[in-house]
Amino acid sequence: MMAELPSLPALAGTLAMPGFTAPKLRWVAKHEPGIFKRVAKVLLPKDYVRLMLTGEYVSDMSDASGTLWLDVQQRAWSDELLALTGLTQAHMPRLVEGSAPGGFLKPNVAQTLGLPAGIVVAGGAxxxxxxxxxxxxxxxxxxxxxxxxxxxxxxxxxxxxxxxxxxxxxxxxxxxxxxxxxxxxxxxxxxxxxxxxxxxxxxxxxxxxxxxxxxxxxxxxxxxxxxxxxxxxxxxxxxxxxxxxxxxxxxxxxxxxxxxxxxxxxxxxxxxxxxxxxxxxxxxxxxxxxxxxxxxxxxxxxxxxxxxxxxxxxxxxxxxxxxxxxxxxxxxxxxxxxxxxxxxxxxxxxxxxxxxxxxxxxxxxxxxxxxxxxxxxx
Missing domain, CATH: 3.30.420.40 (ATPase, nucleotide binding domain)
Known part of the structure; x- marks a missing residue:
């Protein structure tokens, strides 16, 4: 990945390493192309939980930094980094700061949990x-x-x-x-x-x-x-x-x-x-x-x-x-x-x-x- 995009470390703030999300998706694209073609959105674990709670595709800046898709200085998804795994911003969740609202509790979830509807769910970290x-x-x-x-x-x-x-x-x-x-x-x-x-x-x-x-x-x-x-x-x-x-x-x-x-x-x-x-x-x-x-x-x-x-x-x-x-x-x-x-x-x-x-x-x-x-x- 770094050979294909020498500016990767400057954009992502790190070397490309196997534990990050982007190299894993790149592996899936190479070895399980049928599964990769079905990818609609990429969410980190806590953000999948958020989706279930709020119905919204959202991630925060700190967690997104570990994907190898974030322009860390600009605090935004990088088209150049996403292209290395054949993805676009359409595959990515909306970004918020960790201390900002990242959605609100859905009424049916609130009822199941015995909580008031509309409780704010933080961006998190x-x-x-x-x-x-x-x-x-x-x-x-x-x-x-x-x-x-x-x-x-x-x-x-x-x-x-x-x-x-x-x-x-x-x-x-x-x-x-x-x-x-x-x-x-x-x-x-x-x-x-x-x-x-x-x-x-x-x-x-x-x-x-x-x-x-x-x-x-x-x-x-x-x-x-x-x-x-x-x-x-x-x-x-x-x-x-x-x-x-x-x-x-x-x-x-x-x-x-x-x-x-x-x-x-x-x-x-x-x-x-x-x-x-x-x-x-x-x-x-x-x-x-x-x-x-x-x-x-x-x-x-x-x-x-x-x-x-x-x-x-x-x-x-x-x-x-x-x-x-x-x-x-x-x-x-x-x-x-x-x-x-x-x-x-x-x-x-x-x-x-x-x-x-x-x-x-x-x-x-x-x-x-x-x-x-x-x-x-x-």
């Missing part, structure tokens, strides 16, 4: 933009770190600032005239869940607790882990790379394997922050959201690894849901400054110099382990 709204990250320089199934570093920017060469994404935020930069690692807390099941442990929390009990010397002697269980986006953009343990020994036990996995994810996020810095972003503190935010040990390690203050909030694990609720409130006419407040801080974590010394040496070895895919020139 993609999961990361919604989490940012939930954490109050709506102004330039504010950001968060999501430690969920995937790992995301999200920083609000004052304008559209693409830097696709670093495999970061520059997308629309959920509020008008705001954009963000984002680095994405495909497997984060899901790596910890994987090793938890592999070890037969009771819970991921138990694995993290056992890892936290290791001495600095035991951590230094632990294996290294590349967290690429489903490929990687930032910074490698390598869909085929896979995860691996390195430097295993007879001293390697369940505690050290658990530690290696947690640390490997932290190092992957450190790679992502370096990519954001290369793209022009800077942050002084990050709110930690997602299931991984429940681990104080992991939060402290991230503060040391990323060399930044990390905050957790009572609502950290449900930031996306809170953000969606806030967007609904904004869609009724509420003022952003009254709605998009930062939640109360539960705990603060600062870089620890002793831990940083350990991590710096291990990160250098971690960085040396990834081998870029070879390129065959015909």
């Amino acid at each position: 993609g999961d990361n933009a919604a989490s940012a709204v939930g954490m109050g990250a709506v102004d330039a320089g504010q950001g968060f770190l999501s430690l969920g199934t995937s790992g995301v570093l999200f920083v609000v920017t004052p304008s559209y600032q693409p830097n696709a060469a670093s495999a970061t994404h520059a997308f629309c935020h959920a509020l008008p005239q705001r954009w963000h930069q984002m680095s994405v690692m495909l497997s984060a807390a899901s790596c910890l869940q994987w090793v938890t099941e592999l070890l037969g442990a009771d819970s991921a929390g138990d694995v993290a607790t056992q890892a936290a009990a290791l001495t600095l010397a035991e951590r230094a002697a632990s294996p290294l882990f590349l967290p690429y269980l489903s490929g990687e986006r930032t910074p490698h953009n390598d869909a085929k790379v896979r995860g691996s343990f390195h430097e295993l020994s007879f001293d390697t036990d369940a505690r050290r394997l658990g530690y290696a996995v947690i640390e490997g994810v932290s190092f992957g996020l450190k790679d992502g922050l370096a990519a954001l810095h290369a793209a022009g972003s800077s942050v002084q503190r990050l709110s930690l959201v997602g299931g991984g935010a429940r681990s104080a040990f992991w939060a402290q390690q991230l503060a040391s690894a990323l060399n930044t203050e990390v905050l957790t909030h009572g609502s950290s694990a449900v930031g996306g849901a809170l953000g969606a609720a806030r967007l609904a409130w904004l869609a009724t006419g509420a003022a952003p400054e009254a709605v998009c407040l930062s939640p109360e801080v539960e705990a603060r974590y600062f870089p620890d110099s002793t831990e940083q010394a350990l991590l710096a040496e291990r990160y250098a070895r971690f960085r040396s382990l990834y081998t870029p895919p070879s390129v065959t020139v015909l």
